[in-house]
Amino acid sequence: MKKWLVLLLAVSISFFGMGSLFAAQGAAAGKELVIADFNTGDKPNNIGGDFGAWDKDPNDDTQSCKMSFEPEDALSDPAGYSVKMDYDVDSANPAYNGFWMKLNNLDATAYNTLNFYMKGSADKGFTKRVKIELKDSTMKPSQFIVSGITDKWQKFSIPFEKFPRIQNWNALSEVVVVFDDVNSNPKTGTVYLDQVTLSSE
Numbered sequence: 756m757k758k759w760l761v762l763l764l765a766v767s768i769s770f771f772g773m774g775s776l777f778a779a780q781g782a783a784a785g786k787e788l789v790i791a792d793f794n795t796g797d798k799p800n801n802i803g804g805d806f807g808a809w810d811k812d813p814n815d816d817t818q819s820c821k822m823s824f825e826p827e828d829a830l831s832d833p834a835g836y837s838v839k840m841d842y843d844v845d846s847a848n849p850a851y852n853g854f855w856m857k858l859n860n861l862d863a864t865a866y867n868t869l870n871f872y873m874k875g876s877a878d879k880g881f882t883k884r885v886k887i888e889l890k891d892s893t894m895k896p897s898q899f900i901v902s903g904i905t906d907k908w909q910k911f912s913i914p915f916e917k918f919p920r921i922q923n924w925n926a927l928s929e930v931v932v933v934f935d936d937v938n939s940n941p942k943t944g945t946v947y948l949d950q951v952t953l954s955s956e
Contacts, residue, residue, distance in 0.1 A: 829872035
């Protein structure tokens with residue numbers, strides 16, 4: 756009888772030990788770093804990086820992108836904010852602009868996915884496609900086209916493998932949203948961005 760009790764105890768310890776291991780692995784796989792939730796309604800982002808709107812040619816008044824904070828939170832936080840991007844690439848000249856955010860040479864080796872929430876304005880219209888650029892310390896952009904934007908908040912998750920030009924995952928420098936006269940249809944409109952994170956899936 757004692758032998759059976761000892762065996763049962765050993766099996767129980769082994770089982771619960773494995774359970775703890777699986778739980779630890781699950782916790783590691785579920786890691787998430789919030790880069791920007793914009794909930795202060797001000798700069799910088801959650802990791803101390805600056806951000807703002809940019810234009811290909813600031814002297815060309817036929818194209819522009821303007822950034823502002825909007826009390827329209829993707830996670831329904833009544834005190835939260837998102838970033839509102841009013842874009843215009845309806846120009847006779849080559850046109851592109853958007854939103855940039857510094858990552859401060861972030862070490863992203865513990866993660867494998869870039870996430871963010873995005874939606875368009877039903878009132879002002881919006882493009883269904885935007886280009887996302889990720890840059891490392893070389894500052895060479897690696898691009899991915901996000902499609903399927905609607906007037907409702909959606910979470911978009913892009914695996915790191917979709918950014919093949921990134922060489923230094925231990926030194927990410929910038930993430931950029933790009934509106935251009937090729938992918939943006941309509942060429943003027945408003946898109947909202949919120950809850951930019953890195954995760955391990």
